[in-house]
Amino acid sequence: MEELINNLNNWSLFKLFGGVGVFLSAAIIFISKLLNERIIQKWKEDSNLRLEELRGLINKNNAVVSNLTQQIGQNFQKILDKRIEVTELFWDRILKMKSSIPPVVHLCYQILLDEELNNKSLDNTGSRFGSQIAKLSINDLTDKLTKYSDDIDKFRPFISEQLWVLMYAYQGFIGRTVYLLLDGYKNGEIKNWKEDSGIKQIVNTVLTEDELQYILNLKVYAYDSMLQLIENKILNELKRLISNEDLTQNSLTELKRINQILEQKTQGT
Numbered sequence: 001m002e003e004l005i006n007n008l009n010n011w012s013l014f015k016l017f018g019g020v021g022v023f024l025s026a027a028i029i030f031i032s033k034l035l036n037e038r039i040i041q042k043w044k045e046d047s048n049l050r051l052e053e054l055r056g057l058i059n060k061n062n063a064v065v066s067n068l069t070q071q072i073g074q075n076f077q078k079i080l081d082k083r084i085e086v087t088e089l090f091w092d093r094i095l096k097m098k099s100s101i102p103p104v105v106h107l108c109y110q111i112l113l114d115e116e117l118n119n120k121s122l123d124n125t126g127s128r129f130g131s132q133i134a135k136l137s138i139n140d141l142t143d144k145l146t147k148y149s150d151d152i153d154k155f156r157p158f159i160s161e162q163l164w165v166l167m168y169a170y171q172g173f174i175g176r177t178v179y180l181l182l183d184g185y186k187n188g189e190i191k192n193w194k195e196d197s198g199i200k201q202i203v204n205t206v207l208t209e210d211e212l213q214y215i216l217n218l219k220v221y222a223y224d225s226m227l228q229l230i231e232n233k234i235l236n237e238l239k240r241l242i243s244n245e246d247l248t249q250n251s252l253t254e255l256k257r258i259n260q261i262l263e264q265k266t267q268g269t
Contacts, residue, residue, distance in 0.1 A: 086158040087238050090167075093148045094234060097171055098227065100144040104132040105178050109223035114192050119185060133185050141178050145171050163237045165205055170230045172202040177223065194222065206233060 108129055112121060122130035149171055156164065177193045184190030193199050194216050203212060203226070215226050 083158050083242050086155045087242055090152060090155055090159060090163070091234075091238065093152050094167070094170065094231065097145060097148050097174055098231075100141060100148070101174055101178060102133075102136050102141070104129055105136070105181050106223075108133075108181065109177065109193075110221065113219060114194065117181075117190055117192065119188055119190065122185060122190075130185065133182060136182055138179050138182050142175065145175050160237060160241055163234065163241065166230060166234045166237060169202055169206040170227075170234065173199065173226065173230065176202060203230075206230060 108117065108122070119130065121127070122133060124130075149167070152159075152167055176196065176199050180191050180193050180196060180199075200212070207215075207229070211229060215222055215229065218225055
């Protein structure tokens with residue numbers, strides 16, 4: 001053994017250890033390649049696993065969103081169906097409010113000029129308006145108007161605040177104008193509704209200044225024009241309601257407007 005070692009020269013040692021180095025290098029490269037492949041494979045497996053989890057989560061979320069969308073659509077349709085039903089009932093009550101105007105009162109406001117609306121004209125033997133008016137009771141009209149507004153109370157969750165105010169203005173205008181004619185005839189002096197501060201305060205809640213002045217300047221059909229104008233506003237609001245256009249209203253402002261109308265109605269009774 002010693003001879004073998006002694007006989008090894010530098011070149012032999014270099015070749016021996018050089019061969020071992022090559023072997024070790026090759027081994028290291030092989031092991032590194034193997035480790036890299038294992039690492040890459042593990043990374044791919046982990047990535048695929050996470051990808052599948054992500055796909056599952058996405059599919060689950062899509063199912064939830066689809067389900068929620070379907071439920072929202074169904075709920076919206078139910079609300080829309082209810083709004084359409086309420087719209088029909090609401091408009092029916094508005095028409096009944098209008099029909100509660102005594103025919104003789106409506107006719108007087110329709111065909112008589114402002115200067116003709118007095119006791120003398122109404123007592124004319126040819127028209128007999130006065131005798132018909134004398135038989136009327138403001139309490140009967142109040143009962144009817146109150147009944148129709150109470151019916152509308154049931155619809156409030158399904159109507160806008162603007163529609164609510166329009167209804168009160170319409171009711172207030174009818175009640176106040178009928179009261180002015182009946183009470184004025186009874187006391188011998190009929191006040192022109194165009195000059196009544198209560199009427200102006202009631203309609204100012206729903207009409208612009210230009211709209212109000214236009215009506216007040218009419219010589220004929222001013223009364224019907226006022227009714228039709230408020231009715232048109234109600235119809236437009238009903239159309240907006242069933243088209244699901246959201247209306248942003250200040251609740252406190254609307255409450256003050258309603259109280260203003262109620263205050264004027266109270267002063268007139």
